Amino acid sequence: MFYYYQQMTCTWGIRAQAPADAQYCLSYGISDVQNTQSRTISRKNGWRNVTCHVQDVGFNLFNVMQICVTELGQNFSKLHCIDLTPVNYYKVSPPINIRVKENEVIWDEPEGNHPSHGFYYQIQVTKRSTNVMKIENVTSNSWNIENRKQSYSVKVRARINNHLDFSIWSDWTEAVIAEAEPNNFQMLIMIAVVFAFIILMSLVIFTCRKSLDKLWQPIPDPEMKFKGLFDYHHGNFQEWINAKSLGAKIPEECITVTVEDGIYA
Structure with missing residues (x-):
């Protein structure tokens, strides 16, 4: 894979039969031209694959390129190569x-x-x-x-x-x-619904209040109608009735008296 015009990364696997002390030599350059770069990589801690990072490949990425990995052991050497056009494997940064x-x-x-x-x-x-x-x-x-x-x-x-x-x-x-743009028509409908709901609730509250006022009329105060019932008899209605009966005036009989000059009869 190629990045930022001249950077390259590559990865290859290590075969299971490879000796633990095997080394790997990476080389690359334009095909049919002497290799321009090479590096040797030692296998460490049982690696099963190797990754390379090259900062500057040093040639036009539209040219066909050959990348080779040589596996080196004590008594053997194996070469693995691939030809490719770098721009086909070029990955740009995101927009x-x-x-x-x-x-x-x-x-x-x-x-x-x-x-x-x-x-x-x-x-x-x-x-x-x-x-x-x-x-x-x-x-x-x-x-x-x-x-x-x-x-x-x-x-x-x-x-x-x-x-x-x-x-x-x-x-x-x-x-x-x-985000979705607000729908003005739907907004107007929503406002109208809310406004109608407020008016309806106001009418309901007003009507209920009037009805409750009629149902719950104030109870007259008996103290204003029955003088003395609470002042002197502490609300005892029977006692107040009896007292009124005793206090009623009975007309007295009239005695006819004749008055003459100097004489009373």
Whole structure:
């Protein structure tokens, strides 16, 4: 795999029959040309595979390249080689600055120096309401959001346009959320429903209060109607009735008196 124009990593396995003291010599260069670089790697602690890291391969990645690994033992030497075109195994860094602007998802090209200035993109779109995911190929650094009434999770990746058969896709970017735009009509309906509910509840409260006021009329105070019942008889109605009966005035009989001059009869 090749990165950032001149960096290379490679991995190979170690056969089970290889002796523990075997060493491995990595060499690479342009095919049919004398190898330009080589290094020797010792097997340690029972390694079953080996990884190499080369910072600067030092030639054009569009040229056919030969990579060889020589297995070296005390009494033997085995050579394993592969020919490849580096740009077919070139992996760019992910796109950057992915963002949502109006009806589009927009991003910038991968950072760094690459063997090609043209890129292909793929966008991974996941509908958040159903978790249904789809991947679309994109030739520009933007993607049009077809339905803003839905909310989406969006990731983007890139590969170089090497004008050959294929190249390696970058890793996916971190997900960016494209929120659904608010529906103004639905918002108006919601406001109208809330307003109608408030009015209805106000009418219910007002009606219930009027009904309760009629049901719960104030009880007259008997103290105002029956003088003396509570002041002198402590609310004892029978005692108050008897007292009123005893206090009633009986008319006295009249005695006729004749009055004459100086004489009373």
